Amino acid sequence: MLTESLKNQIRAIHGNIKTALPNYQPRAGQNQLVAEISKIIAGTYHKHERIGLIEAGTGTGKSLAYMLAAIPYALAQKKKLVIATATVALQEQLVNKDLPFFQKHSKLLFEFSLVKGRQRYACIERLRQQQKHPELFATVTTAEFDWQVLLDKWQQRQWLGDRDTLAEPLAEPLWQRIVADPLHCSKANRRHANCPFHLARAELESADVLVVNHALLLADLARGNSILPAPADTIYVIDEAHHLPHSAREFFAAHAQLNHNDIWLDKAGIMLQQLIALLSAAVMKDIVRLADSCNELAALLKPVEHCVKAFQARWFADNNSFRFVDAALPKVMQQQAEELASCSQKALNQLEKVQQHLQEHITGQNLPLKQSLNLLQELGYLQQKLEQQQALWQLYAVAQDKNVQQARWVEQLNNQQLIGHASPLGVAGKLEQLLFNDAFAVVLCSATLTALNSFQYIKYDLGLTSFEGVKTLQVASPFAYAEKGRIVIPKMNTEPTEQAYTAELISLLPDFLPDNQASLVLFASYWQMQQVAEALRKAGLSLLVQGEASRQALLQLHGENCKHNRTSILFGTQSFSEGLDLPGNLLTNLVITKLPFAVPTSPLEEALAEAVTKKGGNAFLQLTIPATSRKLVQACGRLLRQEQDQGRIVILDRRLVSKSYGSAMLNALPPFSRNIDY
Structure with a gap:
């Protein structure tokens, strides 16, 4: 529980920070965040399951709130605080701005460090x-x-x-x-003792607050905490937490080459022969064992290569990827999977010994430098190939029962190389096992954690449905949305699914790109963006289009235009709808051409939809609509970045009015005033 002295300490620090912040305005939402996060991590709601899901709207000051709530408590309880983010931008903001500011004005004695791979x-x-x-x-x-x-x-x-x-x-x-x-x-x-990586890792021991990205957090949890402290000794704040399920799927997925493996295995054989000639007789036994394992692996991969060659024409007649329905592999691949996983692992264990021997000889300066560096590099390449094979076949070896747990597919590259892929459909079990079961406390927060105003979707994705102690909280943005912004849905004759939509978009869009203002136009498809850009340029409009220059260069040009009150029109796709900060006059007119539906064309998305349907569910309602709603909220979040900002959002998609799901999506958006021309 929170002691009175700790509560008073948090209040005092908050007071110091209010005084230090220029133009500080009290925010009830931020006070609520500090109080609730403090209670979650102190075990007020549940003694053992200290888990919070918190959606905090733009402008609530959640970074400062979780630092205020978590750092004093972590220091008092001698726990480490790990802050995990999805983007480099937020990591840099925390390490270069927020944490130094908090450290200075809180008067607390603590160290922080950015942890990178x-x-x-x-x-x-x-x-x-x-x-x-x-x-x-x-x-x-x-x-x-x-x-x-x-x-x-x-x-x-x-x-x-x-x-x-x-x-x-x-x-x-x-x-x-x-x-x-x-x-x-x-x-x-000893020559490497002062290398940047080792110096950075040495700093971690004295750091009280560690800032990481989602990928490094997952990798460290999977490896048994080789870098970060053990979960039981750690308070985790996972910011941008709506990305965590996707980050986890990517981390636990695998891919490896299915054909032409003899090329790199033959090369490995030649390299190992060179090592036998170069290193001492005492090392020979380990090199011979590794060579034998590589030969065994080559023999096990031969039937797989014959199998994929026989199916290649059929699999890739219409597409460059082929998904195995219900994750059912061809018989030969299924039969070989366990042995291939085992053989790859054996080779990796033997490779590690050979690498150590070579490194010792290089350190002792017993070998020609150029030859030994080349061999070390080739061993690194062999390690990468073996790791890929081991990860893929380990996933392929997992039996798939009635409830399919994986997406499995094969991809054909331009050079006729075939790559096998496997990805877990859900990561709930992994996150539960590695993080939530043992962590001292976990607070997951984001500006868009709910979908259609419900936490159920994210709870399911994260594996939190069976935890009784999960505390959910929505804290609204302090922005006066109804006064500062307006959503406009103009009447359109076509829906985005119709062929004539692009032509209507081209004719209608200029009416919603005002002179001497900053506009951002978001497209759901790169192809459509290019079609529209080409037509509008012919009509005389000057545009800054994503892909034609770096993001930084485009934003710099946009900033220059706005500085001189010139018309500035940015065109972008999905990546411009999240993490893009255009405050004040840098954005007053946001146009969303159509709802950001993800077309389930990727093998993983197809497999997810298939799994839901097999269980009697509706993939469109259970997966597509919630995901689209969250993306739409993120896109609309580009408009108001500060309390004094104002502008309008134009959505050129009549489905918000014509479809049954439209009203639910509209009601999930911030409470802008609305002007709907239907």
Whole structure:
């Protein structure tokens, strides 16, 4: 329970922050958030299941609210606070702005750290090797790059040694030359002790607040908490939590090559022969075992290759992907799955030993540098291939009963390579097992956590339906929506599903793009956006279209237009409807061309719909409508970003009026005033 002294401490900190914030205005919603989050994590509602689902509208100040509620309590209880977000933008805001501000004005003694995956860091020793021995690495892409500039910046602390603080982005092939992968950048080697990755990890031990992304959180939970503290010792705040089910599906999915595997396996065989000639006799036994496992894997994959070759013409007659209905694999693939998963795992275990032997020889400087670095790189490539095979066949080996649990499909690439895919349909069980069962407390929050004003959908996706202690809360935005904004639904003759819709859109849209204002037009399809843009440009309109320049460049041009009160029209697709912040005069006119229905064309979406139908449900009502409603709320959230903002939203989709689900979608939107021309 919350002690009186802790309550008083939170109130005092809140008072300090109110004084420090310029133009601070009291917000009842924020006070409610602080009180409710405090009660959830203190166990006021449920002693053991301290779980909260909180939807906090734009402008409620949820970041400050969860810091106020969670940090003093975590410090008092000697628990760690992990804040997980979906986007880099929010991570940077927390680490560079919100947490330093809170640390300064709360007067609390705590440390915070941004936790990133190893792939985001450079290895300084590898960087030195690039600079000292350019002849070993010279290629078309690397020959002209001056590595000394990066070394100087690292030594002068102008660069923190990670990809995100580079003054100018580094191309992927160049970055891979210096990335801190576990093979090259081992902490056991004293030359790597001061590499950025190891320095960053050392900071985590003293940090009280850790900021991560959803993917790293899931990876660490799955690996048994190798980086982050154990769930029982942790208070989790998962921001942008509406992304978590999708992030988890992506993390627990797998893909691997099904044909032409002999190419990389033969190459591995040659490489292992080189290692036998190069390393001492004591290591030979481990190399021979790995070679035997690779040969066994090649033999097990042969029947699979014959199988997919026999089906290839039939599977890809009309499409470049083929989904296995009910996740039922061809007999040969099903029979081989368990052995393939086991053999891949055995090879990975043996590979790890060989990598360690090679690393020891390199550290002892017993081997020619160029040859050993090449071999180390080839072992890394082999590891990647084996990991992919192991993950895919492990999923394919899981028996699918009447209640299908996976989506399984095969994709054909342009070079005739076939890739097998598997993805869990639901991640509820995994999240329950890895996170919710053992965590001290979990608060999941977002501006769009409900769908059609209900928490049931997200509860089901997250695996929280059986938890009694889950506390749900909706806190409305303080914005005066009815006064500041208006939703306009003009009369249209066609629905977006009709062929004539694009032509009507082209003729009608100019009427809703006012002069000397900032407009954002959102499209559900990239193809349709291009068609409309081409026609409107012919009619004389100047447009900034997604894909024709980088997002940053487009927003910069848009900002310049708005600064000089010029007409500025941004065209964008789904990615512009979330996480795009255009406050004040940067957006006064938002046009949504049609409801953002996701067409169930991806194999995963098809499998999800199929599973619902098999259980007697209605996939359109249970999956499509709630998902579309949430996306529409997110899109409408672009208009008002600050309390003084104002403008209108034009929705050019008559289905909000003509279809039975339309009123439910409209009622899930913020309470803007409405002007419906029907």
